[in-house]
Amino acid sequence: MDLTSRFNTHFRDAIALFEQCATELSAPTAAAAEALFLALSSNCKILACGNGGSAADAQHFVAELVGRFERERLPLAAVALNTDTAILTAVSNDYGYEDVFARQVNALGQPGDVLVAISTSGNSPSIVRAVEAAQEREMVVIALTGRGGGRLRGMLSPHDFHLCVPHDRTMRIQEVHSLLVHLLCDGIDAQLLGDA
Ligand SMILES: O=C(CO)[C@@H](O)[C@H](O)[C@H](O)[C@H](O)COP(=O)(O)O
Numbered sequence: 001m002d003l004t005s006r007f008n009t010h011f012r013d014a015i016a017l018f019e020q021c022a023t024e025l026s027a028p029t030a031a032a033a034e035a036l037f038l039a040l041s042s043n044c045k046i047l048a049c050g051n052g053g054s055a056a057d058a059q060h061f062v063a064e065l066v067g068r069f070e071r072e073r074l075p076l077a078a079v080a081l082n083t084d085t086a087i088l089t090a091v092s093n094d095y096g097y098e099d100v101f102a103r104q105v106n107a108l109g110q111p112g113d114v115l116v117a118i119s120t121s122g123n124s125p126s127i128v129r130a131v132e133a134a135q136e137r138e139m140v141v142i143a144l145t146g147r148g149g150g151r152l153r154g155m156l157s158p159h160d161f162h163l164c165v166p167h168d169r170t171m172r173i174q175e176v177h178s179l180l181v182h183l184l185c186d187g188i189d190a191q192l193l194g195d196a
């Protein structure tokens, strides 16, 4: 097995996708970063959720906001909904896994808050329900998806933001999501602290 050649193909596929995303996603990601800054400036908060690798992305995003990204600044109001094992197990056990994030959105979400919903397929029921709950609570939704956006595509309103990676492979989509998380952090800090 020629792993070197295999990995070379991965690098080239990732480079081509990042090139395409630079063209297609820079503007919508800038708009999403502006919405996040506006919410934080209005004393609203950010909730983030995802499953599996996307759960890690949601935690990563929130850690950059509550801790810091590249520059010193005040901590920012953000919560990852996929981190508290007592809540995750209780809600899954008592209501079903589909409600695991929606229940927390209903507990914490206020009008003007932002839900960052991360799903490579756009079809995970727990994420779909979280988005429904956020919309019922008049929150703004920023959806990071792939594969055309799945069910989430048809649910988003003109006030929401859809960052859909134009690829069908989960690993490739997640690689771009990881960059998008950093761009959103960079965009918030640039608006807070100026260009650096
Ligand atoms: O990271 C990976 C695969 O690369 C997995 O853990 C993956 O995130 C899980 O299968 C998720 O449950 C997929 O959910 P979603 O992205 O379709 O919402």
Ligand SMILES: [Zn+2]
Pocket (backbone or CB within 6 Å): 053, 171, 174
């Ligand atoms: Zn993964």
